Amino acid sequence: MKNLKSHFVFTQKQRNGIFLLVILILVFQCFYVFVSFSSEDISVDSKEIQLFQNEIDSLKLVEIEKRKPKIYPFNPNFITDYKGYTLGMTSEEINRLLKFRAQDQWINSAKQFQQVTNVSDSVFNKISPYFKFPDWVTNPKPKQQYTKSYKTTSPKSEAEKIDLNTATSIQLQKVYGIGEAFAERIIKYRTKQNGFVSIVELDEIYGLKPETITELKKSFSLKTPKKINRLDINLATKAELVTIRFIDYEIAHNIIEYRTLHEGFKSLDELTKVKDFPVKKIEIIKLYLHLN
Template structure:
């Protein structure tokens, strides 16, 4: 009996241990009662609130990226530089094609012309063409006016005309159809040539239509022609021919191939057989080339 009773008698250390264990059990029961451990309180990343916040963050991130990109402004594709072409995504070959075209005093007047000259892809053209800005007189040309001999037009003599090589912008603007832009362009083209050599060169000024040229040549003429050192058509290369104002490299190449096949050109009239050759271009060729 005494041995049996000793099993239910604890010393102080044992009693403290039992008390701590009871307190721990009670504490766990309290926590289990007041804290909900169900899955409903687990953080749900697919909740509508989280998705809405994520969309808002994505939109802010997209707006920030868009704000960092350089803004695109309308521009005239005729004046694309190497750097501008690079930023637009053009290859060096495409940029060079445009530069060669412009070096011949030729101009791109439409999106179709731009692709024809540069040979850019449809995808790149669709991306950059919305920013093309052509002059108003190209996109919205004014109706051409007709002029007749009975409208007071009086042909002037050579002595009465002003020398085209010293004409000022103010004098040029007196001609109907020549405004601020065209008068400045005529002066610029004259400076590029170091002076006109022949009246027909006025037809090469971009934007100057034949009707206006005719009226201008009734007021002006070349009295002090610039001397031209002519090249032999039967000896020059295609690149040399392309230096003639108004002659594109493509046409120059055709002329060179035409001459090569025939060994020699004996008369300028033979060039009339070349596709793309006009009487005006033929006259321009005769100013700069010779058959001797």
């Protein structure tokens, strides 16, 4: 009995420790009783989530459409390598178009464009709605009776000739073979180029026959030619050469390569020996060049 009693005799520190332990046990018991640890299921509205996802998807599509390059109406006759690439054309299709145009031929319909380039239907259907041809192609005017036209029998003197850079449509139509349509084309060309540099540029007017040009020269001359800065063919850089009509970066590169290999050009006609040079346009190109 004495031994048993000794088990319940504690010091002051031990009694304080037991008291603190009892208090902690009571606190944890209360915490366990009054605090719920059960997890509640969160209700999810699948319809609202689907609507939210659909809205996100629609915003993504709008953003994708905004980032796509925009296509504006254009004349397919003037598609460049870069323009063709952005439209989705292959290099072979672009080369077929450039080769066709190099022969001084024009595409006048969407159907003809596909025949010339052999472009795929998917690309054709995407870009053809943006084709824009000149009004005289899409809305040709009925042929006019040239009652006012007459064939000159002899050339006029230089003083009597009219300046081609100031001639009106009515004055042009007095030449045999020049109707309203041709007069309009001549004036449109003159306006686009800010004036004729040389009368030889009449060869650039689509459909104008050589005999009609001969008749024009009898009554018209170039008294106020457009002023241009002519480049020295043996000194011009590639960046300067590409500013000349009908010369792109590839032809400019070939010109400089030929010039380097042959230690310069001896004459402007030597340009015809340059690889891929547009020989048919040499008379126009020579207007912008000179040789020291």
